[in-house]
Amino acid sequence: xxxxxxxxxxxxxxxxxxxxxxxxxxxxxxxxxxxxxxxxxxxxxxxxxxxxxxxxxxxxxxxxxxxxxxxxxxxxxxxxxxxxxxxxxxxxxxxxxxxxxxxxxxxxxxxxxxxxxxxxxxxxxxxxxxxxxxxxxxxxxxxxxxxxxxxxxxxxxxxxxxxxxxxxxxxxxxxxxxxxxxxxxxxxxxxxxxxxxxxxxxxxxxxxxxxxxxxxxxxxxxxxxxxxxxxxxxx
Numbered sequence: 001x002x003x004x005x006x007x008x009x010x011x012x013x014x015x016x017x018x019x020x021x022x023x024x025x026x027x028x029x030x031x032x033x034x035x036x037x038x039x040x041x042x043x044x045x046x047x048x049x050x051x052x053x054x055x056x057x058x059x060x061x062x063x064x065x066x067x068x069x070x071x072x073x074x075x076x077x078x079x080x081x082x083x084x085x086x087x088x089x090x091x092x093x094x095x096x097x098x099x100x101x102x103x104x105x106x107x108x109x110x111x112x113x114x115x116x117x118x119x120x121x122x123x124x125x126x127x128x129x130x131x132x133x134x135x136x137x138x139x140x141x142x143x144x145x146x147x148x149x150x151x152x153x154x155x156x157x158x159x160x161x162x163x164x165x166x167x168x169x170x171x172x173x174x175x176x177x178x179x180x181x182x183x184x185x186x187x188x189x190x191x192x193x194x195x196x197x198x199x200x201x202x203x204x205x206x207x208x209x210x211x212x213x214x215x216x217x218x219x220x221x222x223x224x225x226x227x228x229x230x231x232x233x234x235x
Contacts, residue, residue, distance in 0.1 A: 001025055004035065007042040012049075019043060027173045036177050040150040044110075047147060051108050109139040110148055117151065130156060134163045142170055149174060161186045168193050175200050185209045191224045198231065207235035 003022050006014075014022075023043065026036050116137070120130050134140060145152075145160060152160060161182045168189050171178070175197060184205045191214050194206060207215045214220045217235075220228075228235070 001029065003029075003031070003039050004042070007039055007046070011042065011046040014046075019046065023173070027176055031176070033177055037150055040177075044148050044150050048108070048110050051110070055106055055108070109144060110151070113137065113139055113144070113148070114151060117156070127155075131159055131163065134159055140164075142166055146170055146173070149177070154179070158182050172197070181205055186211065188212050191221055195224065195227050198227075203228070203231070203233045204235050207233070 003025055006022065011019075022039070026039055031039075116133065117130070120126055120133060123129055140160075142164070145164070145166075149157065157177075158179055161178065166187060171183060171187060171189060172193070175183075180200055181202065184201050188211050191212075194201065194212075206212070214224065217225075
């Protein structure tokens with residue numbers, strides 16, 4: 001299936017369920033990493049466009065209410081929500097002005113994080129500040145990363161794996177684009193997940209450097225022991 005062509009030519013006409021099906025196809029099909037990342041970027045762009053259209057529709061609907069109702073519902077309130085400020089990086093914030101800019105509350109989490117990450121990438125302390133940003137930015141959780149993984153480059157995705165614990169459902173969805181060794185050494189998952197995706201992992205790395213309790217021989221199930229023997233693994 002040419003997922004990229006579908007997304008380029010028909011994205012606006014796809015139902016949400018159809019986009020989810022294309023994501024599943026990318027996760028399970030035989031596509032190389034650049035192709036998958038490009039398709040995920042196209043999906044992110046389409047979802048973002050839909051979010052913006054919905055916000056604009058809500059804004060237009062709110063503007064037609066009486067003034068008293070708009071105030072009650074927050075329709076005319078323009079509050080500000082500054083992005084997270086990195087505590088240990090306060091001295092450098094003057095050079096990272098978008099962190100100190102006020103943001104109107106109609107900006108989506110995607111827009112906030114995209115603006116911040118774009119600034120960080122131009123900083124001389126990019127890698128240090130990015131690690132702190134991930135640790136301190138409450139907008140970035142599994143749901144956000146699931147929806148916008150293509151926002152992050154390969155190194156940034158590696159940091160996400162270092163700093164966050166992801167569910168098996170998330171890992172399974174993105175095995176084709178995540179670094180196998182990084183998943184093996186930073187994430188916890190079940191024996192069943194490991195056996196199901198044995199082809200993806202280096203078994204020795206999982207069993208000697210991973211975080212799973214069952215990596216210790218005396219903590220494994222009989223089923224896993226048998227499986228490993230049949231695969232010729234002696235860790």
